[in-house]
Amino acid sequence: MDDDLSELIEVADLEKTFHVRVRKGRLRRQRREVRAVDGISFRVPRGEMVGYIGPNGAGKSTTIKMLTGILTPSGGRLRVAGIDPARDRTRLARRIGVVFGQRTTLWWDLPLRDSYGLVRRMYRVEKRRFEENLARCVELLELAPLLEVPVRQLSLGQRMRGDIAAALLHDPEVLYLDEPTIGLDVVSKAKVREFLRDLNAERGTTILLTTHDLTDIEQLCSRVMVIDHGRLMYDGPLGGLHEVGESERTLVVDLERELAPIEVEGARTVRVEGPRQWLSFPATASAAPLVARIAEGYPLLDLSLREPDIEEVIARMYAMGRESGERGERGPMGSAGGVRVG
Structure with missing residues (x-):
């Protein structure tokens, strides 16, 4: 796989295996291998906004952690902006932004403004560029009344908007969002979605979004990838899910x-x-x-x-994939039940 930088993210036969110990009888424990990611391949061009969805334990967060360099792959090949994340995590960090919905990157006891100042120093962002980016995020995410508030006093929705701004202050080329709207009210979700649409349209930021809220996918992404048990089940336009799931x-x-x-x-x-x-x-x-x-x-x-409920469509697709796997059939992507459209 060549390092074509028009393809910002390149993944080929990516694997991640964990070894866990499970109880076997009253006193014994047995070592067992768990394949969290099982040979997935995909490419994401610059400027694309892609939904990456699947049930709990499907391998979504594990994939994101390998894309950011937090985890080292057990096999396969991975490049983000031409960089191997596991080998050069520090250099990659300057080109990516990451938001984990259930964890904050902000300093708990500091006001939001001071957290942003620390982010600037960490990434060594030039002062004028930092101020321009901060002003834009504050305006679009409606953060002005919150800048002097300690992070621990923010509501979940306010903190999430604050985390998204922090991830963008150094102008990342790609933004990874892992459950960015989890626990948010309807108004906060709408604000976050509008901001992400504008960010992608105006700056061409590549966005990879994992979420359980399928409305996020419907409103933001033209392409969706579905993962189940570590395997890529579907990769194509959102509308194609209906055809695959016979909705x-x-x-x-x-x-x-x-x-x-x-x-x-x-x-x-x-x-x-x-x-x-x-x-x-x-x-x-x-x-x-x-x-x-x-x-x-x-x-x-x-x-x-x-319109059909996409959750039901995906559930039917999973069932169809499992039935194909049980019969020993292999889909066009090379894994049982796999489908690629477009």
């Missing part, structure tokens, strides 16, 4: 009066309650022809469209 959209139809279940090509009626009926159809299909056929053949009062 369906739902059309809720209100008729003028109670009628027998609607019968139209391309959909099936799954529920009827008085004059209201629910019709399901493939998520990859357009709703317009279906609506036209219903309006032409039935006394239509109103209708609404419900």
